[in-house]
Amino acid sequence: xxxxxxxxxxxxxxxxxxxxxxxxxxxxxxxxxxxxxxxxxxxxxxxxxxxxxxxxxxxxxxxxxxxxxxxxxxxxxxxxxxxxxxxxxxxxxxxxxxxxxxxxxxxxxxxxxxxxxxxxxxxxxxxxxxxxxxxxxxxxxxxxxxxxxxxxxxxxxxxxxxxxxxxxxxxxxxxxxxx
Amino acid sequence: xxxxxxxxxxxxxxxxxxxxxxxxxxxxxxxxxxxxxxxxxxxxxxxxxxxxxxxxxxxxxxxxxxxxxxxxxxxxxxxxxxxxxxxxxxxxxxxxxxxxxxxxxxxxxxxxxxxxxxxxxxxxxxxxxxxxxxxxxxxxxxxxxxxxxxxxxxxxxxxxxxxxxxxxxxxxxxxxxxx
DNA sequence: CGGGTTCTTGACCGTTGAGTCAAGTCGCTC
DNA sequence: GAGCGACTTGACTCAACGGTCAAGAACCCG
Numbered sequence: 001x002x003x004x005x006x007x008x009x010x011x012x013x014x015x016x017x018x019x020x021x022x023x024x025x026x027x028x029x030x031x032x033x034x035x036x037x038x039x040x041x042x043x044x045x046x047x048x049x050x051x052x053x054x055x056x057x058x059x060x061x062x063x064x065x066x067x068x069x070x071x072x073x074x075x076x077x078x079x080x081x082x083x084x085x086x087x088x089x090x091x092x093x094x095x096x097x098x099x100x101x102x103x104x105x106x107x108x109x110x111x112x113x114x115x116x117x118x119x120x121x122x123x124x125x126x127x128x129x130x131x132x133x134x135x136x137x138x139x140x141x142x143x144x145x146x147x148x149x150x151x152x153x154x155x156x157x158x159x160x161x162x163x164x165x166x167x168x169x170x171x172x173x174x175x176x177x178x179x
Numbered sequence: 180x181x182x183x184x185x186x187x188x189x190x191x192x193x194x195x196x197x198x199x200x201x202x203x204x205x206x207x208x209x210x211x212x213x214x215x216x217x218x219x220x221x222x223x224x225x226x227x228x229x230x231x232x233x234x235x236x237x238x239x240x241x242x243x244x245x246x247x248x249x250x251x252x253x254x255x256x257x258x259x260x261x262x263x264x265x266x267x268x269x270x271x272x273x274x275x276x277x278x279x280x281x282x283x284x285x286x287x288x289x290x291x292x293x294x295x296x297x298x299x300x301x302x303x304x305x306x307x308x309x310x311x312x313x314x315x316x317x318x319x320x321x322x323x324x325x326x327x328x329x330x331x332x333x334x335x336x337x338x339x340x341x342x343x344x345x346x347x348x349x350x351x352x353x354x355x356x357x358x
Numbered sequence: 359c360g361g362g363t364t365c366t367t368g369a370c371c372g373t374t375g376a377g378t379c380a381a382g383t384c385g386c387t388c
Numbered sequence: 389g390a391g392c393g394a395c396t397t398g399a400c401t402c403a404a405c406g407g408t409c410a411a412g413a414a415c416c417c418g
Contacts, residue, residue, distance in 0.1 A: 012278040014193040017405055028367040033407065037325065083249050095277035099191045129355070132347060137328065141350050144327025152319045167312060171320050175354030179346070207397040212377065249365055 005046045009088035009175045013043060013095055044105055047096055050089035055081050058113075068123040069130070071171065073115065076146050076172060077165045082160050083150035090150070114139045121176065128175040142172045184225045188267035188322065192222060192274055212258055226275055229268035230288045233261050237292075246301040248309070248352065252298065255325050255351060256344045262329035263340050269329070295317045311354040321351045 003025055018039055024027050032144045037040040061078035065071045083090045095104035117139035124130045130138075149168045153159040185326045186195045198219055201208050215221040240257035241341055263268045275281035296318035303309045309317075328347045333337045 010279070012280075015278070018407080029407085030368075030409085031366055034365065039406065059254070070292065092272065098274035098277060099194075100189075101191075131349075133349070135334065137343075137346050137413075138350070140328060140331045141324050141347075144324050145354075148317065148323025148342075149319060152219070152250075152323075153316065164316075167316050169322075170310075170312070171354045174356060175350040176326075177353060197377080198375070208377085209379085209396055209398075213395065218376070 029155040068120045080165045084154045188270040247299045263333045
């Protein structure tokens with residue numbers, strides 16, 4: 001599954017044939033269809049398990065931090081570390097989002113992530129620490145910046161995670177802050 | 180070309196066959212290969228012309244505005260209006276970025292866009308109006324937020340462009356601003 | 359051992375889809 | 389209206405791919 005993820009990520013899902021995958025693994029084709037009902041299902045499996053892992057890491061990083069803004073910061077940092085360690089999965093997310101067949105798998109999880117972030121933001125708004133705007137929109141912005149900077153500076157270039165994380169957190173927290 | 184763009188965007192590039200395209204147009208297959216050397220080349224053509232159009236609109240919106248921050252704001256607004264009017268192309272960008280074959284076409288243009296934004300940002304930094312950080316990174320963040328909020332609120336939901344634009348500009352300018 | 363279950367193989371099948379091409383049609387010029 | 393080049397058609401080719409399956413190997417339990 002790891003190998004298949006790597007291949008999908010490197011060459012794209014469609015251009016990677018089942019024959020390629022089993023050849024890379026040095027096994028017969030039957031073995032593939034013994035473990036997975038179809039190529040599509042394999043991708044969905046990969047996506048699901050990657051998402052699950054990411055969310056686990058985020059939760060672990062946030063722990064029971066009481067400060068809402070700090071929770072957002074920890075979430076951003078955990079995400080960037082994960083992106084850095086799982087480039088292949090990160091790439092796949094982008095493809096999956098562009099195909100109607102796979103988008104629903106992501107959408108669900110994405111909505112939960114946004115809702116979570118929005119909760120922290122709402123709390124901070126109530127505390128009067130950030131601008132009183134639609135928390136949903138702000139959450140989308142924060143997640144968007146994180147993913148974008150992750151892609152640009154951790155995957156395409158190869159900057160230090162901490163440096164990128166510092167800058168991302170700074171930008172987001174300023175972006176959130178009321179006047 | 181517009182019809183092909185619509186189909187690619189709706190069903191995905193790979194699942195849309197040349198037969199689908201010519202059927203939707205009510206013409207023979209030969210006509211397709213008279214005008215385009217291959218299916219891949221058609222997508223590249225679509226991408227190029229969409230990018231060109233977007234950049235033209237951005238330039239037109241910015242005009243010769245002397246204020247650097249205002250130039251950034253105008254760029255963001257023009258982009259969001261364009262995304263709203265060209266959902267299909269916007270979708271295609273996302274797919275193209277995920278396939279090694281097409282990514283280079285986007286990358287080039289993307290780099291120019293980032294460099295442009297970074298120039299405005301650098302100018303504002305010199306004027307002491309925003310935080311002294313890597314302009315390249317800030318540019319990526321601004322473009323990232325714009326695309327993300329465009330996708331989330333103009334394509335998936337269908338909010339008013341002006342409302343989304345106001346919020347995007349507010350978040351970005353705050354994110355840029357020094358302390 | 360024997361027999362049953364779990365896994366593995368790779369040749370094979372059916373279909374799909376990109377791209378070709380011989381045979382036109384249309385409209386233009388002389 | 390003959391001749392020519394620009395365009396159009398859709399049946400056809402051919403390779404590739406997802407998925408199947410009959411034939412085992414490997415392992416386990418009694």
